[in-house]
Amino acid sequence: MSQSEAKDSGARDTAMVTITINGREVEADPSKPLIAACHAEGEEVPHYCYHPGLSPVGSCRICQVGVQQGQMPPRVMAACRTPVAEGMVVDTEAPKAHDARRECLEFLLKNHPLDCPICDKAGECTLQDYSFDEGQGEGRSVEPRRKLDKRKSLGDVIVLDQERCILCSRCVRFFEEVPETPQLCIGERGSHSVVETFMNRPLTGNYQGNLADICPVGALTLKEFRFQARVWNLHKVASTCAGCSRGCAVTTEVLRKHEVKRFRPRHEPAVNGYWMCDTGRFALEAPNREHRLCGGILRGGSGQAQPVDTRTALEVARDMLIVHGEALIVASPFLTVEEGRELLALGKTLGARPVFLSPEPNDLTDDLLHTGDPCPNRRGLSELGFDALPVEEVLETLPSYESALLVGERLIDMLGAKNLATLPTALRVVLLECHYVDSPSIDVAVGIPNHVEREGTWVNVDGHAGRIAIARPTPEGVWMATRTIDTLHELLTMSAPGADAPGSATPGAIPSTPGAEATLG
Amino acid sequence: MSDAQAQLLVMFIKAAAIYGGLLGCAALMTLAERKFSAWMQYRIGPNRVGPWGLLQPLADGVKFIFKEEVTPDGASPWIFRLAPLMAAVPAMLTVAVVPIGGEFQLFGVTTQLSITNLDIGALYVLAIGGLGVYGVILGGWASNSKYSLLGGLRASAQMISYELALILGILSIVAISGSLDLLQIVEGQKGTFLGFLPDWNLFKQPLAFVLFVVATFAETNRHPFDFAECEPELVGGFHTEYSSMKFALFFLGEYCAMIVMACLTVTLFLGGHAVPYWADAPWWIEAGAFSAKAGFFLFLFIWVRWTLPRFRFDQLMHLGWKVFLPLSLFNLFVTGAVISL
Amino acid sequence: MVIVKRKILSLWERLYLPEVLRGLSITFRKMFEPRVTRQYPEEGLPTDGVTRGQPRLVVKDDGNIACVSCGLCEAACPAYAITIDGQETDRFIEREPERFDIDMLRCILCGFCEEACPKDAIYMSNELELADYTREALAYDMEKLKRPASAMRERMDYVKKINDRW
Numbered sequence A: 001m002s003q004s005e006a007k008d009s010g011a012r013d014t015a016m017v018t019i020t021i022n023g024r025e026v027e028a029d030p031s032k033p034l035i036a037a038c039h040a041e042g043e044e045v046p047h048y049c050y051h052p053g054l055s056p057v058g059s060c061r062i063c064q065v066g067v068q069q070g071q072m073p074p075r076v077m078a079a080c081r082t083p084v085a086e087g088m089v090v091d092t093e094a095p096k097a098h099d100a101r102r103e104c105l106e107f108l109l110k111n112h113p114l115d116c117p118i119c120d121k122a123g124e125c126t127l128q129d130y131s132f133d134e135g136q137g138e139g140r141s142v143e144p145r146r147k148l149d150k151r152k153s154l155g156d157v158i159v160l161d162q163e164r165c166i167l168c169s170r171c172v173r174f175f176e177e178v179p180e181t182p183q184l185c186i187g188e189r190g191s192h193s194v195v196e197t198f199m200n201r202p203l204t205g206n207y208q209g210n211l212a213d214i215c216p217v218g219a220l221t222l223k224e225f226r227f228q229a230r231v232w233n234l235h236k237v238a239s240t241c242a243g244c245s246r247g248c249a250v251t252t253e254v255l256r257k258h259e260v261k262r263f264r265p266r267h268e269p270a271v272n273g274y275w276m277c278d279t280g281r282f283a284l285e286a287p288n289r290e291h292r293l294c295g296g297i298l299r300g301g302s303g304q305a306q307p308v309d310t311r312t313a314l315e316v317a318r319d320m321l322i323v324h325g326e327a328l329i330v331a332s333p334f335l336t337v338e339e340g341r342e343l344l345a346l347g348k349t350l351g352a353r354p355v356f357l358s359p360e361p362n363d364l365t366d367d368l369l370h371t372g373d374p375c376p377n378r379r380g381l382s383e384l385g386f387d388a389l390p391v392e393e394v395l396e397t398l399p400s401y402e403s404a405l406l407v408g409e410r411l412i413d414m415l416g417a418k419n420l421a422t423l424p425t426a427l428r429v430v431l432l433e434c435h436y437v438d439s440p441s442i443d444v445a446v447g448i449p450n451h452v453e454r455e456g457t458w459v460n461v462d463g464h465a466g467r468i469a470i471a472r473p474t475p476e477g478v479w480m481a482t483r484t485i486d487t488l489h490e491l492l493t494m495s496a497p498g499a500d501a502p503g504s505a506t507p508g509a510i511p512s513t514p515g516a517e518a519t520l521g
Numbered sequence B: 001m002s003d004a005q006a007q008l009l010v011m012f013i014k015a016a017a018i019y020g021g022l023l024g025c026a027a028l029m030t031l032a033e034r035k036f037s038a039w040m041q042y043r044i045g046p047n048r049v050g051p052w053g054l055l056q057p058l059a060d061g062v063k064f065i066f067k068e069e070v071t072p073d074g075a076s077p078w079i080f081r082l083a084p085l086m087a088a089v090p091a092m093l094t095v096a097v098v099p100i101g102g103e104f105q106l107f108g109v110t111t112q113l114s115i116t117n118l119d120i121g122a123l124y125v126l127a128i129g130g131l132g133v134y135g136v137i138l139g140g141w142a143s144n145s146k147y148s149l150l151g152g153l154r155a156s157a158q159m160i161s162y163e164l165a166l167i168l169g170i171l172s173i174v175a176i177s178g179s180l181d182l183l184q185i186v187e188g189q190k191g192t193f194l195g196f197l198p199d200w201n202l203f204k205q206p207l208a209f210v211l212f213v214v215a216t217f218a219e220t221n222r223h224p225f226d227f228a229e230c231e232p233e234l235v236g237g238f239h240t241e242y243s244s245m246k247f248a249l250f251f252l253g254e255y256c257a258m259i260v261m262a263c264l265t266v267t268l269f270l271g272g273h274a275v276p277y278w279a280d281a282p283w284w285i286e287a288g289a290f291s292a293k294a295g296f297f298l299f300l301f302i303w304v305r306w307t308l309p310r311f312r313f314d315q316l317m318h319l320g321w322k323v324f325l326p327l328s329l330f331n332l333f334v335t336g337a338v339i340s341l
Numbered sequence C: 001m002v003i004v005k006r007k008i009l010s011l012w013e014r015l016y017l018p019e020v021l022r023g024l025s026i027t028f029r030k031m032f033e034p035r036v037t038r039q040y041p042e043e044g045l046p047t048d049g050v051t052r053g054q055p056r057l058v059v060k061d062d063g064n065i066a067c068v069s070c071g072l073c074e075a076a077c078p079a080y081a082i083t084i085d086g087q088e089t090d091r092f093i094e095r096e097p098e099r100f101d102i103d104m105l106r107c108i109l110c111g112f113c114e115e116a117c118p119k120d121a122i123y124m125s126n127e128l129e130l131a132d133y134t135r136e137a138l139a140y141d142m143e144k145l146k147r148p149a150s151a152m153r154e155r156m157d158y159v160k161k162i163n164d165r166w
């Protein structure tokens, strides 16, 4: 869907051609450069300036491979700038090509500082990887390295280390081609070239974070992530962004089974391509928020909040919901399809009306990725049969019910802690949330895991199903959300013998996910 | 003070002195054992508690008292508790008849430096000393542990085998001195033999002496015959499951048994408290002589332990039944033949 | 396979007692030879550059440690004893540890951290004693790990020497 994808598959000749890569005949797409065909074949061709989501420029020359075409003698060519042509014979490890790459590497390292111990990119840096593979431990240059600004701030998100930059121009092209707001350029000339912004203006826009991902070295790094963790200590799982209803494919990266340190985009052609916005990337506060609700909390006749275990809390909730039968079920838009299904079944047993909270769209929307709708599973829940109800409307209708079942994370945020605290005392509320808010009408609160601790499916605005995955263990005493809802349902069914069997409320098909089981390689 | 009162008082004093000496000696033995072993291995040995580590036994005692008492599941509770006593008490009883010094005067009473003097001292020693094995067997059995049981069984087999050699050795001494009274046996060893040697049974019965000394090693479960404990095979043998003071009692029993055996060897073969070439030495010299002789044998116990490796159990049995028994019988036969001639 | 034939013993040897006496004479003589025991707490253990004691962070002459919290020692540590969090600093090295913990109870004194360190910040000291009343007290933090370079000089020179061999 992204623009780069659109560009790649432009209206050129799409008939496949046959080429030979390292002795194997393969079909290749002539609209893509040779390096893409090599990568598709699983051949390692190093590359710095080439990025599959950007137009190739061929400035770093590290992707040189041996190519023979027709009767011409074999030549060394930059694979990222060479279109595939019928009958090409490619040898990625041709000795001449290999030597050429080594020499390129030596030039790239000529001015690159030996910064790996302090560099945030270390561990996922392709310059590091390739230098390691080639194993040329010592430089031959006698001249001193360039001395440049090592901590140059480029706005609120990015910090630039000019010494580390290998002038691949990926960052420049990114702004030109993806958000189409050119802001960076390569200034000066020759060996004085540096990446800079015009008049040193700070970078703007909601997509700056991607620079840190695409910069092949550690020249552009995130301020937010600066020196926060070594990347090899991060536990990475493939998941989906919770920032908006686009549901970009991301990896959730957790340090020491505890703190979510990064969200990074994961390649998903049908949703986000290679990119994600900064809103989603830096949405670390909610998953890392302290003071989680572990187990259950009861507010008895004394009005004192009293901690109990989950099962006890659910039993009390059951008793209460049976007595105060006329209930409203308010789901959070962060609930997964699976949880929604359970909740719907429960609602049917209870005879309650299921709605989900639908906050106002925000003004972050743009025509690239961000939809402006903060409900990651709006479409999934709607298709299940939940009605979307804006916040004000929920707060207005709530008092007309005897009881309410509020389920899902960030409900407190969206409804407002103050509004919850001032609900009419006649209303009996069961709250299934990650956090707790003290309110006279909340009789039972039960802790559930938040979205980096659960697994399930979110359906994005285009109907694409994205998986969310468990990136870290749930806090002590917290049950999986599906288990909590299921148990409550079971308890209700046991005490209401005439009720329907659970699960009968499942509505029509949810789009299946081709890449649903995808994990990080 | 009437005569009877004085006699009683003297009796008490002697008992207190000899038992105090015995227990003190046993405590010192634990220290000596470690010191000598250390020296033989270029080490220093305990030297932290008191001067030269002399108070180490005391510290050990305190430690033993404060250790946790562990009784294994399935142990037979009463026998488990009784066994350490059974091991320690007989060893302490036997020392009652050993004559340590000659006659002396106290509160006008003329007495011997031994708690009592039985006509059948030698028999008494064997009878009571033989009971010590019960402690080991019962302890091993009551612990409800395979190691303990094996240790106990080995101990009984070993003691029965070597008691024979021991008894036959004593018998040949009894034969030549014509008395079961230990004092008589000592008296018979005063004077000289062949004109220049002290008249010790050692010189008259060298074979019996060697057999007897080796048998004492087996009887006291000492290296190289300590198959009842035998750490590499049986963890700790019969006392594997014992801890705290119960364990200490086993140890006490073992050391008391060693002391008694050393005293017995001295009495039977080395002229007891008799001082060579000085027939009427004062009693305290005699007691000193006795202690010196016994001390040598105690040292021998330690010395051998840190020199020789342990045998195999079958070798032990082989030695006991196929070598010691015939030799002892032969020796007794020759002795009898010579006497009757 | 090696077959060891049982030696045929002479009668003298089979009597065993003479050999026992010979053994006894040996142990007796040993009792009078000089002792080799080291009176440990009073007499310290001899250490030199080869000694691999507990790892320590070297404090340089300017009062700072050289560590840039690169996490290589953390990654190299086979016992997972090291935990490091980094932070930004105004010093030239840009990055320094905010937290540097070594759980001395986990450390196996292998010296991998010393070998991994690209900044020569961590060295194996000659400190071998490790005792305290709680486990927490033995999880050393940065302050407890700092040692002046003078105290580590011997090891640093030794490591430099063996590294120069390659």
Ligand code: SF4
Binding pocket: A164, A165, A166, A167, A168, A169, A170, A171, A172, A195, A214, A215, A216, A217, A219, A220
């Ligand atoms: S900053 Fe990074 S992406 Fe930009 S030109 Fe330099 S190396 Fe390339």
Ligand code: SF4
Binding pocket: C055, C073, C076, C077, C078, C079, C080, C081, C082, C102, C106, C107, C108, C109, C110, C111, C112, C113, C114
């Ligand atoms: S010495 Fe080895 S075990 Fe100890 S901290 Fe260093 S790397 Fe870890």
Ligand code: SF4
Binding pocket: A117, C066, C067, C068, C069, C070, C071, C072, C073, C074, C084, C113, C116, C117, C118, C119, C120, C121, C122
């Ligand atoms: S390897 Fe050295 S510089 Fe890196 S974190 Fe460890 S001590 Fe610090």
Ligand code: FES
Binding pocket: A046, A047, A048, A049, A050, A057, A058, A059, A060, A061, A062, A063, A064, A078, A079, A080, A081
């Ligand atoms: S990747 Fe081809 S020239 Fe840079």
